[in-house]
Amino acid sequence: MTNLPSKKLLLPKNLRKEFRIFSHIIAETSSFLLIAHPNPDADTLGATSSLFFYLKSLNKKVVVTCKDSLPKNFSLLFKDFVLTPQEDIDYSSFEVIIACDSADRCLSPSIIKKIDTEKCIVIIIDHHPDTNFSADVCIVDETFSSTCEILGAFFIQNTIPLTKKIATALLTGILGDTGNFQHANTTPQTLYITSCLLNKGTPLEKIISRISTNKKISTLRLWGRAFEKARICSSNGMIVSGITEEDLAFCNANSEDISQVANMLATVPGIQFALILSQHDTTTIKGSFRSEPLQNTDVSKIAHSLGGGGHTLASGFELYGKLIDTDDGWIIK
Numbered sequence: 001m002t003n004l005p006s007k008k009l010l011l012p013k014n015l016r017k018e019f020r021i022f023s024h025i026i027a028e029t030s031s032f033l034l035i036a037h038p039n040p041d042a043d044t045l046g047a048t049s050s051l052f053f054y055l056k057s058l059n060k061k062v063v064v065t066c067k068d069s070l071p072k073n074f075s076l077l078f079k080d081f082v083l084t085p086q087e088d089i090d091y092s093s094f095e096v097i098i099a100c101d102s103a104d105r106c107l108s109p110s111i112i113k114k115i116d117t118e119k120c121i122v123i124i125i126d127h128h129p130d131t132n133f134s135a136d137v138c139i140v141d142e143t144f145s146s147t148c149e150i151l152g153a154f155f156i157q158n159t160i161p162l163t164k165k166i167a168t169a170l171l172t173g174i175l176g177d178t179g180n181f182q183h184a185n186t187t188p189q190t191l192y193i194t195s196c197l198l199n200k201g202t203p204l205e206k207i208i209s210r211i212s213t214n215k216k217i218s219t220l221r222l223w224g225r226a227f228e229k230a231r232i233c234s235s236n237g238m239i240v241s242g243i244t245e246e247d248l249a250f251c252n253a254n255s256e257d258i259s260q261v262a263n264m265l266a267t268v269p270g271i272q273f274a275l276i277l278s279q280h281d282t283t284t285i286k287g288s289f290r291s292e293p294l295q296n297t298d299v300s301k302i303a304h305s306l307g308g309g310g311h312t313l314a315s316g317f318e319l320y321g322k323l324i325d326t327d328d329g330w331i332i333k
Protein backbone atom coordinates (compact mmCIF):
# COMPACT_ATOMS: atom_id res chain seq x y z
CA MET A 1 0.00 0.00 0.00
CA THR A 2 1.21 3.51 -0.68
CA ASN A 3 1.20 6.67 1.40
CA LEU A 4 -1.59 9.12 0.68
CA PRO A 5 -0.26 12.19 -1.16
CA SER A 6 1.69 14.58 1.07
CA LYS A 7 -0.01 17.62 -0.42
CA LYS A 8 -3.05 16.79 1.67
CA LEU A 9 -1.06 18.05 4.67
CA LEU A 10 -1.42 21.79 5.23
CA LEU A 11 1.64 22.49 7.34
CA PRO A 12 2.62 25.94 8.59
CA LYS A 13 5.60 27.39 6.72
CA ASN A 14 7.94 27.39 9.72
CA LEU A 15 7.26 23.70 10.37
CA ARG A 16 8.02 22.80 6.74
CA LYS A 17 11.31 24.66 7.11
CA GLU A 18 12.18 22.86 10.36
CA PHE A 19 11.32 19.52 8.71
CA ARG A 20 13.73 20.29 5.86
CA ILE A 21 16.53 21.13 8.33
CA PHE A 22 15.77 17.96 10.32
CA SER A 23 15.99 15.77 7.16
CA HIS A 24 19.25 17.42 6.25
CA ILE A 25 20.71 16.74 9.71
CA ILE A 26 19.61 13.08 9.51
CA ALA A 27 21.32 12.73 6.12
CA GLU A 28 24.57 14.37 7.24
CA THR A 29 25.15 12.88 10.72
CA SER A 30 25.49 9.35 12.00
CA SER A 31 24.97 9.14 15.78
CA PHE A 32 21.76 10.01 17.61
CA LEU A 33 20.69 10.05 21.25
CA LEU A 34 16.90 10.17 21.69
CA ILE A 35 15.53 11.27 25.06
CA ALA A 36 12.08 10.24 26.35
CA HIS A 37 10.63 12.25 29.23
CA PRO A 38 10.50 10.89 32.82
CA ASN A 39 7.50 8.63 33.63
CA PRO A 40 7.36 7.86 29.91
CA ASP A 41 3.91 7.84 28.30
CA ALA A 42 2.71 6.46 24.96
CA ASP A 43 3.57 9.69 23.11
CA THR A 44 7.19 10.08 24.20
CA LEU A 45 7.76 6.32 23.68
CA GLY A 46 5.95 6.24 20.34
CA ALA A 47 8.00 9.24 19.15
CA THR A 48 11.37 7.89 20.29
CA SER A 49 10.67 4.36 19.03
CA SER A 50 9.49 5.55 15.59
CA LEU A 51 12.70 7.57 15.18
CA PHE A 52 14.72 4.66 16.62
CA PHE A 53 13.34 2.22 13.99
CA TYR A 54 13.75 4.78 11.20
CA LEU A 55 17.34 5.78 12.06
CA LYS A 56 18.30 2.11 12.54
CA SER A 57 16.98 1.39 9.02
CA LEU A 58 19.43 4.04 7.77
CA ASN A 59 22.28 2.24 9.61
CA LYS A 60 22.79 5.09 12.06
CA LYS A 61 24.01 4.64 15.63
CA VAL A 62 20.95 5.32 17.80
CA VAL A 63 20.32 5.01 21.54
CA VAL A 64 17.14 5.88 23.45
CA THR A 65 17.39 6.96 27.06
CA CYS A 66 14.97 7.85 29.84
CA LYS A 67 15.17 8.61 33.56
CA ASP A 68 12.65 5.81 34.22
CA SER A 69 12.31 2.28 32.90
CA LEU A 70 10.12 1.10 30.02
CA PRO A 71 6.52 0.34 31.12
CA LYS A 72 5.69 -3.34 30.62
CA ASN A 73 2.67 -2.75 28.36
CA PHE A 74 4.90 -0.84 25.93
CA SER A 75 7.67 -3.44 25.91
CA LEU A 76 5.02 -6.00 24.84
CA LEU A 77 4.33 -3.87 21.76
CA PHE A 78 7.97 -3.64 20.64
CA LYS A 79 10.26 -6.45 21.76
CA ASP A 80 13.39 -4.91 20.19
CA PHE A 81 12.99 -1.40 21.64
CA VAL A 82 14.99 -0.75 24.81
CA LEU A 83 15.70 2.25 27.01
CA THR A 84 19.27 2.73 28.19
CA PRO A 85 19.55 4.12 31.75
CA GLN A 86 20.72 7.74 31.82
CA GLU A 87 23.71 6.97 34.02
CA ASP A 88 25.12 4.70 31.28
CA ILE A 89 25.06 7.43 28.61
CA ASP A 90 28.21 9.15 27.34
CA TYR A 91 26.63 12.36 26.04
CA SER A 92 29.79 13.41 24.22
CA SER A 93 29.62 10.37 21.91
CA PHE A 94 26.60 11.59 19.93
CA GLU A 95 26.44 14.15 17.16
CA VAL A 96 22.71 14.76 17.59
CA ILE A 97 20.51 14.76 20.71
CA ILE A 98 16.73 14.77 20.21
CA ALA A 99 14.24 15.44 23.02
CA CYS A 100 10.88 13.94 22.09
CA ASP A 101 7.71 15.28 23.79
CA SER A 102 7.66 17.49 26.90
CA ALA A 103 11.17 18.71 26.04
CA ASP A 104 11.52 20.72 29.26
CA ARG A 105 11.21 17.47 31.21
CA CYS A 106 13.51 15.50 28.84
CA LEU A 107 16.26 18.12 29.14
CA SER A 108 16.51 18.45 32.90
CA PRO A 109 19.24 20.76 34.27
CA SER A 110 21.41 17.75 35.20
CA ILE A 111 21.29 16.47 31.59
CA ILE A 112 21.87 19.90 30.02
CA LYS A 113 25.04 20.16 32.11
CA LYS A 114 26.38 17.02 30.42
CA ILE A 115 25.69 18.20 26.84
CA ASP A 116 28.40 20.12 25.00
CA THR A 117 26.16 22.42 22.93
CA GLU A 118 29.19 23.64 20.96
CA LYS A 119 29.81 20.17 19.56
CA CYS A 120 26.43 18.55 19.39
CA ILE A 121 23.17 19.47 17.65
CA VAL A 122 20.17 19.60 19.99
CA ILE A 123 16.72 19.13 18.47
CA ILE A 124 13.38 19.28 20.26
CA ILE A 125 10.15 17.83 18.90
CA ASP A 126 7.16 18.80 21.01
CA HIS A 127 3.51 19.88 21.05
CA HIS A 128 3.42 21.49 24.51
CA PRO A 129 2.66 25.22 24.51
CA ASP A 130 5.07 25.95 27.37
CA THR A 131 8.18 24.58 25.68
CA ASN A 132 10.80 27.18 26.55
CA PHE A 133 14.01 25.37 25.75
CA SER A 134 15.94 27.00 22.94
CA ALA A 135 17.52 24.25 20.86
CA ASP A 136 19.34 24.29 17.51
CA VAL A 137 16.19 22.99 15.83
CA CYS A 138 12.76 23.48 17.45
CA ILE A 139 10.03 21.42 15.82
CA VAL A 140 7.26 22.63 18.12
CA ASP A 141 3.61 23.14 17.27
CA GLU A 142 0.87 23.11 19.87
CA THR A 143 -1.91 22.64 17.30
CA PHE A 144 -0.84 18.99 16.97
CA SER A 145 -2.45 16.41 19.25
CA SER A 146 0.85 14.75 20.02
CA THR A 147 4.55 14.60 19.22
CA CYS A 148 3.77 11.41 17.27
CA GLU A 149 1.35 13.37 15.06
CA ILE A 150 4.14 15.90 14.32
CA LEU A 151 6.48 13.03 13.42
CA GLY A 152 3.74 11.42 11.31
CA ALA A 153 3.52 14.70 9.38
CA PHE A 154 7.32 14.70 9.05
CA PHE A 155 7.41 11.20 7.56
CA ILE A 156 4.50 11.90 5.20
CA GLN A 157 5.75 15.36 4.13
CA ASN A 158 9.17 13.92 3.29
CA THR A 159 7.63 10.86 1.58
CA ILE A 160 9.66 8.59 3.84
CA PRO A 161 8.34 5.03 3.47
CA LEU A 162 6.48 4.18 6.67
CA THR A 163 7.10 0.62 7.82
CA LYS A 164 4.39 -1.11 9.83
CA LYS A 165 6.61 -0.81 12.91
CA ILE A 166 7.13 2.95 12.55
CA ALA A 167 3.42 3.44 11.84
CA THR A 168 2.48 1.36 14.91
CA ALA A 169 4.81 3.42 17.12
CA LEU A 170 3.33 6.70 15.84
CA LEU A 171 -0.27 5.51 16.17
CA THR A 172 0.44 4.42 19.75
CA GLY A 173 1.42 7.99 20.70
CA ILE A 174 -1.51 9.57 18.86
CA LEU A 175 -3.96 7.19 20.57
CA GLY A 176 -2.34 7.89 23.94
CA ASP A 177 -2.52 11.68 23.75
CA THR A 178 -5.98 11.86 22.17
CA GLY A 179 -7.46 9.29 24.60
CA ASN A 180 -8.26 7.06 21.60
CA PHE A 181 -9.62 10.10 19.65
CA GLN A 182 -11.94 11.17 22.46
CA HIS A 183 -10.20 14.43 23.41
CA ALA A 184 -10.73 17.83 21.79
CA ASN A 185 -7.16 17.80 20.40
CA THR A 186 -8.30 15.30 17.72
CA THR A 187 -8.42 17.33 14.48
CA PRO A 188 -9.08 16.49 10.81
CA GLN A 189 -5.29 16.45 10.42
CA THR A 190 -4.92 13.92 13.29
CA LEU A 191 -7.38 11.64 11.51
CA TYR A 192 -5.74 12.18 8.12
CA ILE A 193 -2.32 11.21 9.53
CA THR A 194 -3.95 8.29 11.36
CA SER A 195 -5.49 7.09 8.10
CA CYS A 196 -2.01 7.07 6.51
CA LEU A 197 -0.75 5.00 9.46
CA LEU A 198 -3.70 2.57 9.30
CA ASN A 199 -2.89 2.12 5.64
CA LYS A 200 0.28 0.33 6.77
CA GLY A 201 -1.72 -2.36 8.56
CA THR A 202 -1.20 -1.00 12.09
CA PRO A 203 -3.07 -3.10 14.67
CA LEU A 204 -5.41 -0.42 16.08
CA GLU A 205 -7.35 -2.68 18.46
CA LYS A 206 -4.14 -4.37 19.71
CA ILE A 207 -2.57 -0.99 20.53
CA ILE A 208 -5.70 0.19 22.35
CA SER A 209 -5.92 -2.99 24.40
CA ARG A 210 -2.19 -2.98 25.24
CA ILE A 211 -1.97 0.72 26.08
CA SER A 212 -5.26 1.90 27.51
CA THR A 213 -7.81 -0.76 28.32
CA ASN A 214 -5.87 -3.52 30.07
CA LYS A 215 -5.91 -2.05 33.53
CA LYS A 216 -4.41 -3.86 36.49
CA ILE A 217 -6.73 -4.63 39.41
CA SER A 218 -4.65 -2.21 41.55
CA THR A 219 -5.35 0.59 39.04
CA LEU A 220 -9.10 -0.14 39.05
CA ARG A 221 -9.13 -0.13 42.87
CA LEU A 222 -7.38 3.25 42.85
CA TRP A 223 -9.87 4.61 40.32
CA GLY A 224 -12.69 3.34 42.53
CA ARG A 225 -11.20 5.19 45.47
CA ALA A 226 -10.79 8.41 43.48
CA PHE A 227 -14.39 8.25 42.19
CA GLU A 228 -15.74 7.47 45.66
CA LYS A 229 -13.97 10.47 47.21
CA ALA A 230 -14.82 12.97 44.43
CA ARG A 231 -16.62 16.12 45.57
CA ILE A 232 -18.29 18.89 43.61
CA CYS A 233 -17.63 22.52 44.56
CA SER A 234 -20.81 24.27 43.44
CA SER A 235 -19.23 27.75 43.76
CA ASN A 236 -16.84 27.26 40.82
CA GLY A 237 -18.14 24.12 39.09
CA MET A 238 -15.05 22.09 39.99
CA ILE A 239 -15.08 18.37 40.67
CA VAL A 240 -12.07 17.36 42.73
CA SER A 241 -10.61 14.18 44.13
CA GLY A 242 -7.41 13.40 45.96
CA ILE A 243 -5.20 10.34 46.28
CA THR A 244 -3.01 10.23 49.37
CA GLU A 245 -0.03 8.03 50.17
CA GLU A 246 -2.36 5.83 52.26
CA ASP A 247 -4.68 5.35 49.25
CA LEU A 248 -1.73 4.32 47.06
CA ALA A 249 -0.50 1.88 49.69
CA PHE A 250 -4.00 0.46 50.31
CA CYS A 251 -4.53 -0.19 46.57
CA ASN A 252 -0.91 -1.24 45.95
CA ALA A 253 -0.87 1.26 43.06
CA ASN A 254 1.25 4.21 42.02
CA SER A 255 0.21 7.75 41.16
CA GLU A 256 0.75 7.16 37.41
CA ASP A 257 -2.32 4.90 37.54
CA ILE A 258 -4.53 7.91 38.21
CA SER A 259 -3.99 9.95 35.04
CA GLN A 260 -7.19 8.91 33.25
CA VAL A 261 -9.51 9.62 36.19
CA ALA A 262 -9.41 13.40 35.67
CA ASN A 263 -10.57 12.87 32.05
CA MET A 264 -13.56 10.87 33.22
CA LEU A 265 -14.48 13.28 36.03
CA ALA A 266 -14.41 16.21 33.58
CA THR A 267 -17.36 14.65 31.72
CA VAL A 268 -19.72 14.69 34.75
CA PRO A 269 -22.79 16.76 33.76
CA GLY A 270 -22.86 20.32 35.08
CA ILE A 271 -19.12 20.43 35.78
CA GLN A 272 -16.78 23.21 34.54
CA PHE A 273 -13.52 21.38 35.18
CA ALA A 274 -11.97 18.48 37.10
CA LEU A 275 -8.95 18.39 39.38
CA ILE A 276 -7.13 15.30 40.62
CA LEU A 277 -4.55 15.75 43.34
CA SER A 278 -2.24 12.82 43.97
CA GLN A 279 0.77 12.20 46.15
CA HIS A 280 3.53 11.49 43.63
CA ASP A 281 6.43 10.78 45.98
CA THR A 282 6.94 11.50 49.66
CA THR A 283 7.32 15.26 49.10
CA THR A 284 5.61 16.00 45.77
CA ILE A 285 1.91 16.38 45.02
CA LYS A 286 0.77 16.39 41.42
CA GLY A 287 -2.34 18.19 40.27
CA SER A 288 -4.07 17.44 36.95
CA PHE A 289 -6.76 19.70 35.53
CA ARG A 290 -9.11 18.61 32.76
CA SER A 291 -11.99 20.38 31.06
CA GLU A 292 -14.21 19.82 28.05
CA PRO A 293 -14.54 22.14 25.01
CA LEU A 294 -18.17 23.14 25.69
CA GLN A 295 -17.35 24.16 29.25
CA ASN A 296 -15.38 27.19 28.10
CA THR A 297 -12.85 27.04 30.93
CA ASP A 298 -9.13 27.59 30.33
CA VAL A 299 -7.58 25.34 32.99
CA SER A 300 -4.04 26.27 31.91
CA LYS A 301 -4.61 29.70 33.55
CA ILE A 302 -5.24 28.05 36.92
CA ALA A 303 -2.26 25.71 36.41
CA HIS A 304 -0.01 28.67 35.55
CA SER A 305 -1.09 30.50 38.70
CA LEU A 306 0.12 27.44 40.65
CA GLY A 307 3.49 27.34 38.86
CA GLY A 308 2.47 24.69 36.33
CA GLY A 309 1.37 24.79 32.72
CA GLY A 310 -0.21 22.92 29.84
CA HIS A 311 -3.07 23.17 27.41
CA THR A 312 -6.42 24.97 27.65
CA LEU A 313 -8.26 21.70 28.35
CA ALA A 314 -5.51 19.65 30.03
CA SER A 315 -2.86 21.05 32.31
CA GLY A 316 -1.07 20.32 35.54
CA PHE A 317 1.18 21.50 38.32
CA GLU A 318 3.35 20.18 41.15
CA LEU A 319 3.38 21.27 44.77
CA TYR A 320 5.77 20.49 47.59
CA GLY A 321 4.18 18.73 50.56
CA LYS A 322 1.94 15.93 51.75
CA LEU A 323 -1.71 15.55 50.81
CA ILE A 324 -3.93 14.88 53.84
CA ASP A 325 -7.60 13.82 53.86
CA THR A 326 -9.77 15.77 56.34
CA ASP A 327 -13.54 15.99 56.88
CA ASP A 328 -13.49 19.45 55.26
CA GLY A 329 -11.51 18.41 52.18
CA TRP A 330 -7.86 17.89 51.30
CA ILE A 331 -5.11 19.91 52.85
CA ILE A 332 -1.43 20.13 52.01
CA LYS A 333 1.07 19.90 54.86
Ligand SMILES: [Mn+2]
Nearest residue numbers: 043101146147
Ligand atom coordinates in the same frame (compact mmCIF):
# COMPACT_ATOMS: atom_id res chain seq x y z
MN1 LIG B 1 2.55 14.33 24.19
